Amino acid sequence: MSSLRFTEQALSTWMRCGGSHSEIVISSRMRIARNLEHLPFPLLASAEQAEEALSQLAPVFESSPAPGLGTFELVKLDELDELDKKVLVEKHLISPNLANDSRGGAVILNEDESVSIMINEEDHLRIQCLFPGLQVKEAWERASAIDDIFEDAVNYAFDDRRGYLTSCPTNVGTGLRASVMVHLPALVMTQQINRILTAVNQVGLTVRGIYGEGSEAVGNIFQISNQITLGQTESEIIENLHGVVTQIIEHERNARERLLAESPLRITDRIKRSYGILSFAAVMELKESAQRLSDLRLGVDLGILENPSISVLNELNVKTQPGFLQKMFGDEMTSTERDMYRAKLLRETLGSQH
Amino acid sequence: MQCQECGVRPATLHFTKIVNGEKTEFHICESCAREKGELIPGTAGGFSIHSLLSGLLDLEGAGKGKAAAATNAQGLHCEKCGMTYSQFSKLGRFGCSSCYKYFDNALDPLFRRVHGSTSHVGKLPKRAGAQIVFKRQIDELKQELQQSIVEEEFETAAQLRDQIRKLEKEMAQ
Ligand SMILES: [Zn+2]
Ligand SMILES: [Zn+2]
Numbered sequence: 001m002s003s004l005r006f007t008e009q010a011l012s013t014w015m016r017c018g019g020s021h022s023e024i025v026i027s028s029r030m031r032i033a034r035n036l037e038h039l040p041f042p043l044l045a046s047a048e049q050a051e052e053a054l055s056q057l058a059p060v061f062e063s064s065p066a067p068g069l070g071t072f073e074l075v076k077l078d079e080l081d082e083l084d085k086k087v088l089v090e091k092h093l094i095s096p097n098l099a100n101d102s103r104g105g106a107v108i109l110n111e112d113e114s115v116s117i118m119i120n121e122e123d124h125l126r127i128q129c130l131f132p133g134l135q136v137k138e139a140w141e142r143a144s145a146i147d148d149i150f151e152d153a154v155n156y157a158f159d160d161r162r163g164y165l166t167s168c169p170t171n172v173g174t175g176l177r178a179s180v181m182v183h184l185p186a187l188v189m190t191q192q193i194n195r196i197l198t199a200v201n202q203v204g205l206t207v208r209g210i211y212g213e214g215s216e217a218v219g220n221i222f223q224i225s226n227q228i229t230l231g232q233t234e235s236e237i238i239e240n241l242h243g244v245v246t247q248i249i250e251h252e253r254n255a256r257e258r259l260l261a262e263s264p265l266r267i268t269d270r271i272k273r274s275y276g277i278l279s280f281a282a283v284m285e286l287k288e289s290a291q292r293l294s295d296l297r298l299g300v301d302l303g304i305l306e307n308p309s310i311s312v313l314n315e316l317n318v319k320t321q322p323g324f325l326q327k328m329f330g331d332e333m334t335s336t337e338r339d340m341y342r343a344k345l346l347r348e349t350l351g352s353q354h
Numbered sequence: 355m356q357c358q359e360c361g362v363r364p365a366t367l368h369f370t371k372i373v374n375g376e377k378t379e380f381h382i383c384e385s386c387a388r389e390k391g392e393l394i395p396g397t398a399g400g401f402s403i404h405s406l407l408s409g410l411l412d413l414e415g416a417g418k419g420k421a422a423a424a425t426n427a428q429g430l431h432c433e434k435c436g437m438t439y440s441q442f443s444k445l446g447r448f449g450c451s452s453c454y455k456y457f458d459n460a461l462d463p464l465f466r467r468v469h470g471s472t473s474h475v476g477k478l479p480k481r482a483g484a485q486i487v488f489k490r491q492i493d494e495l496k497q498e499l500q501q502s503i504v505e506e507e508f509e510t511a512a513q514l515r516d517q518i519r520k521l522e523k524e525m526a527q
Contacts, residue, residue, distance in 0.1 A: 040450040157451035163474025165451040174476040194355040209366040231471020
């Protein structure tokens, strides 16, 4: 096993403080796509050209790091083993595309892992900033400041009319993908989620489930992001997302209150049952653990459970993923063994808190 | 919510496609999305907009009046990286930044479908952006100049011409 520092801890340091609305919003993420003017996009770049993009972009952050973000470290993907790549993906620090399909791919991470700069992904440069809770404006400001540092040092592919030119036509213009990860158990339980998701779509946002095999919306965690990158300013995109998420928070909060008021016994039983099962089960599939961890998260917010903390739950969401389990308990395991180790991890983490 | 394609698995992808200002909603599961190759902005791996883009272009070709335009677009190619328009429509990815220039004629309808818009209004890079600001100022002054000539206000015209020259000089530096 390698000793890559970024894959040792399940929870990035930036995730340890909650941020605003942390009972519903897990994190805010900003991603900016940029390309170098004179090189073909990574899709068509030769090995030498990929190397050239890397050698232009990598030194920028070594020579003039952004103030207040700590030191940055460059990690080349072809120097990592498969397991470390998998864990970086599970922590959302790199994309599956960078992990599996990139040539000359690399990532620059800062100490608390709140900044991840991917090189030679689908675009030459992808700047990603993560913040806990609902902090889309803060995340945009940081990402934009990092963008300025790069723009000072290299020539971006930019067109007067089309804006920042990207490999995929769905990113052209601002190159901005702003997203917020939200936990919406009460809207799912009260079957209002469809109505909400439909409404969200009508204002140009995309919703997808995250976690779980095949990206099913297990664990009631959804990612809401902007769909349009051309013809809107960054502030319009961010304000639209912020406004919609604020409304969703309001709906989820109302639904939680109503659940507790109308069926206190049913909801309390459901949450305590999940706590019991997670604390004692011998085999635990990912899908079930995600669903039951969602119950615990809700239980903590409703005051039905005192423990575990939201931070422990965030950590468990990452630790119960296949890659991280393998990292903790040994390289090779069958899916049955994985379910067994997952149960063991949950028992040990939650059992100690009784 | 059930997937609107298979009606069996839960829908995990929810998005709106904007075609000429008309919105269509999609609620589908990931495996159906993969099968259909639907347009999923912002998703990585597995499936992508690839086949849909080619679908869109076929669609255009199928429309009688647009058949010729679509055939023309298929003949385009980027002189910088060599990518042809039909490769682009299959891959759903541009090969280099010059592709935007060489495929320009075919891009407005595509961007209108995907974004409901064809031009950028957001952030400008500081250095390249400064040039754009100059260019926009000069264009405006040139229009004013035309206007003043038409209106026979030659003194104003002379002033405007000087201003334009000055800006062009600054821009060249
Ligand atoms: Zn389906
Ligand atoms: Zn090209």
